[in-house]
């Protein structure tokens with residue numbers, strides 16, 4: 001096999017597969033969502049997204065060097081910043097990386113065999129050394145992406161986030177369209193008002209966040225007017241969910257987070273629903289199994305019920 005062909009084959013195996021060592025770059029990236037790509041499980045370390053852009057930057061730089069230009073990358077070109085972290089942007093980033101790879105592969109295939117011994121423009125090493133190097137570099141960083149992705153995608157954590165989305169959906173239903181004065185409504189002389197229960201739910205979510213951060217604190221906030229209490233509820237859910245999605249280490253087990261604050265909050269949302277019925281403004285029953293509850297949807301905007309009943 002000609003050396004050029006062998007090098008091109010090595011690059012293709014590293015990026016597209018089959019690679020001797022396991023998942024290629026493409027296979028590794030295909031398993032990473034935008035959220036996973038943007039997660040930073042090691043504080044101060046790079047995200048999978050940043051690493052993917054970095055791999056592409058070097059595939060491109062090497063191609064331009066093959067063209068005879070002494071290319072140097074500025075720090076910003078070496079590690080391009082990630083802007084928008086939507087799924088669409090992630091798809092675009094992977095497309096760009098694939099384009100850099102295909103252009104380099106084409107350039108390598110177009111090289112004459114005797115070009116491999118040439119000294120690279122602006123460098124003191126040969127073209128074959130540089131091409132081996134860029135393949136090694138791609139694989140080195142592909143392995144990092146695989147490990148980082150494993151560290152940040154924890155099914156237990158995703159299950160916990162689904163419980164937050166469930167709490168947002170059920171809570172949204174119990175809080176919406178409450179009658180005037182409902183915040184002061186109570187079932188009996190010695191029980192909490194609806195507004196006090198809602199404030200307590202907010203406290204539970206703040207507590208959960210403090211546990212997640214490893215700085216457990218419990219604070220009791222004053223009840224707010226109903227609408228503002230609802231805003232606090234969704235804001236706290238949003239902050240907690242973002243923390244769980246960030247890949248930052250969770251300082252307590254997902255199970256304990258659920259059995260304490262989250263299960264408490266779900267129970268209290270049930271009490272608010274009961275008070276709504278007692279106050280003559282019942283929340284309609286629904287098949288929550290069929291409800292459209294989605295990971296990350298923890299704000300006041302929730303989807304319409306699919307099957308309600310009275």
Ligand code: NI
Pocket residue numbers: 054137141
């Ligand atoms: Ni690198």
